[in-house]
């Protein structure tokens with residue numbers, strides 16, 4: 001088996017469609033500053049700006065290869081008659097190394113992306129030499145802990161399996177476990193719930209194949225303080241709103257670095 005190329009731990013931020021162009025530039029510039037030498041950060045840091053900012057973000061990060069640039073989605077084909085769609089080949093050409101796929105905001109209406117669509121896109125991302133960051137998660141919350149874990153594992157398993165089947169065995173994959181009900185909330189899902197679900201999903205992946213380069217991150221209202229509760233079983237965090245303040249993003253990275 002090839003040695004893993006993914007860092008042991010990853011922390012990333014999804015800017016969704018929250019930022020405009022100038023604030024994206026300011027945000028990326030600030031991140032590049034705190035990870036640049038003399039800082040020595042072993043955590044993989046990734047950032048997903050909106051498409052129109054990717055080329056300029058790539059220029060801004062030219063001297064900061066520690067920060068991995070990624071896109072929030074892509075099309076499954078490299079080129080063709082797909083007006084308004086985004087080619088994975090072009091994402092690679094402008095400097096992306098990760099592509100987020102199957103985010104809850106794309107699996108639901110109006111985009112209604114299915115597991116099959118997400119898996120086909122994951123294959124396209126790998127074919128173009130990038131890493132798929134595949135979001136998975138159950139739609140609704142159960143008040144009973146054991147029931148909630150079972151529901152989550154049942155809903156996430158086909159989301160995971162379809163991607164494993166589509167992507168060659170030596171390709172790295174990052175999954176972001178994001179319970180849909182925990183996205184945009186005030187608090188993340190409970191650590192007990194997340195750790196139990198991620199443990200089952202890791203077991204599932206382990207029984208299917210020996211894939212060295214798989215990481216499972218947690219996302220959904222994650223913030224400073226969340227990592228301490230999840231570090232025993234999760235490989236990092238996928239942040240949203242609570243990292244839109246660069247100071248908070250840096251705080252989370254430090255928490256991961258110091259653990």
Ligand SMILES: O=C(CO)COP(=O)(O)O
Pocket residue numbers: 014103178182183184185219220221222238239240241242
């Ligand atoms: O969807 C997310 C990351 O992709 C998480 O968003 P929030 O942290 O804002 O809930």
